[in-house]
Amino acid sequence: MPRHKEETGRVCAGMTIDSNTFCDRIWRGARLATMATPPIDDGVVACLDGRIVYAGDSALAPALDAAEIFQCDGRWITPGLIDCHTHLIHAGNRAGEFAQRLAGASYEETARAGGGIVSTMNATRAASEDALIACALARLDALIGEGVTTIEVKSGYGLSLDHETKMLRAARRMGVERNVTVRTSFLGAHALPPEFAGNADGYIDEVCNLMIPAIAAGGLADAVDGFCEIVGFSPAQIERVFAAAKAHGLPVKLHAEQLSNSNGAALAARFGALSADHLEHLDAAGVTAMKAAGTVAVLLPGAYYFTRETKTPPIAALRAAGIPMAVATDCNPGTSPLTSILLAMNMAATLFRMTVDECLAGVTCNAATALGLQNETGTIEVGKSCDLAIWDVDELAELVYRIGANPLHSRVRMGRE
Numbered sequence: 106m107p108r109h110k111e112e113t114g115r116v117c118a119g120m121t122i123d124s125n126t127f128c129d130r131i132w133r134g135a136r137l138a139t140m141a142t143p144p145i146d147d148g149v150v151a152c153l154d155g156r157i158v159y160a161g162d163s164a165l166a167p168a169l170d171a172a173e174i175f176q177c178d179g180r181w182i183t184p185g186l187i188d189c190h191t192h193l194i195h196a197g198n199r200a201g202e203f204a205q206r207l208a209g210a211s212y213e214e215t216a217r218a219g220g221g222i223v224s225t226m227n228a229t230r231a232a233s234e235d236a237l238i239a240c241a242l243a244r245l246d247a248l249i250g251e252g253v254t255t256i257e258v259k260s261g262y263g264l265s266l267d268h269e270t271k272m273l274r275a276a277r278r279m280g281v282e283r284n285v286t287v288r289t290s291f292l293g294a295h296a297l298p299p300e301f302a303g304n305a306d307g308y309i310d311e312v313c314n315l316m317i318p319a320i321a322a323g324g325l326a327d328a329v330d331g332f333c334e335i336v337g338f339s340p341a342q343i344e345r346v347f348a349a350a351k352a353h354g355l356p357v358k359l360h361a362e363q364l365s366n367s368n369g370a371a372l373a374a375r376f377g378a379l380s381a382d383h384l385e386h387l388d389a390a391g392v393t394a395m396k397a398a399g400t401v402a403v404l405l406p407g408a409y410y411f412t413r414e415t416k417t418p419p420i421a422a423l424r425a426a427g428i429p430m431a432v433a434t435d436c437n438p439g440t441s442p443l444t445s446i447l448l449a450m451n452m453a454a455t456l457f458r459m460t461v462d463e464c465l466a467g468v469t470c471n472a473a474t475a476l477g478l479q480n481e482t483g484t485i486e487v488g489k490s491c492d493l494a495i496w497d498v499d500e501l502a503e504l505v506y507r508i509g510a511n512p513l514h515s516r517v518r519m520g521r522e
């Protein structure tokens with residue numbers, strides 16, 4: 106990409122661009138939802154080496170030139186979308202189990218027939234790293250096709266060191282196979298593998314003493330997650346996992362208060378968690394603890410919908426406390442086989458009564474904070490990665506309002522389509 110030309114120095118929004126340097130790309134004539142300022146009617150975004158060097162009103166922009174200039178014809182530009190909670194890497198699916206239950210089978214009957222999380226664990230253990238990537242890429246491509254530029258991916262179906270690291274390597278490799286930022290979370294404390302039946306504490310020993318040290322040493326995880334629930338792990342067990350994560354310099358997050366109130370969010374907040382996720386049964390004490398710790402509330406309406414849950418998360422209390430709320434797909438084969446971030450936004454609005462602005466912040470700036478990436482992406486601001494989604498809509502509310510539509514015009518990550 107040629108970027109050199111004889112001319113005088115110029116300044117882009119406080120960042121001096123070398124006198125011989127062009128921007129790489131400029132988008133003009135856009136309506137901008139920067140998520141850091143009020144919307145801008147006639148906006149410009151300029152990119153150099155993958156970073157935003159100007160974003161704002163075209164009337165206030167410095168003289169800008171670039172190798173490539175895109176005319177946006179009044180289209181809306183938002184930050185590239187962020188799906189901050191997924192279980193994208195897994196083998197198999199649970200469609201058969203879904204069909205059996207609709208035909209009247211009980212959970213016990215489907216479990217006896219080999220269903221449930223153990224069936225996904227078996228399929229994932231049996232799959233090679235390449236096979237895991239191949240089936241996850243189809244799901245990833247669906248999200249990318251809706252403007253997603255950053256995605257979080259959890260382990261948690263391997264449940265042994267070898268298979269958990271295989272999942273995490275597969276997740277990292279998706280960021281090489283596609284133009285997308287991948288953040289990984291180690292979710293060893295997701296379910297009890299059959300070989301540890303009746304010995305959950307023994308399995309947590311293995312998570313803390315074997316898996317976390319190896320995964321941290323290998324640089325395979327950006328965070329450590331857990332499932333704190335009566336059918337998952339107890340607060341005391343999760344506390345041990347978090348202590349091990351902290352000892353290895355890894356931030357934590359938690360599946361908390363999904364089916365009951367175990368005070369998981371408050372436990373996560375005590376460890377300075379990036380996020381507490383689900384939260385249908387969160388109480389006032391949990392809200393207070395999350396607020397004090399700056400923990401993001403990640404809301405997962407796809408799981409709420411698919412499991413036909415009736416208790417909604419305490420949105421009004423989270424809103425009143427000023428806790429940042431994110432929205433994600435929770436894409437997983439058991440409780441949220443959802444690969445549409447736009448539908449997750451619609452569900453957050455219709456099922457949880459979140460506003461359009463809250464839904465948009467939920468998949469941009471607040472999702473970035475839930476991943477610790479708030480200085481890197483999630484808003485259109487100078488210095489951040491040039492991650493953009495360009496939309497064929499007249500108003501932003503259409504992104505939340507429509508069901509099954511995909512008005513994405515184009516998508517840019519680190520300045521590249």
Ligand SMILES: [Zn+2]
Nearest residue numbers: 190192360435
């Ligand atoms: Zn989850």
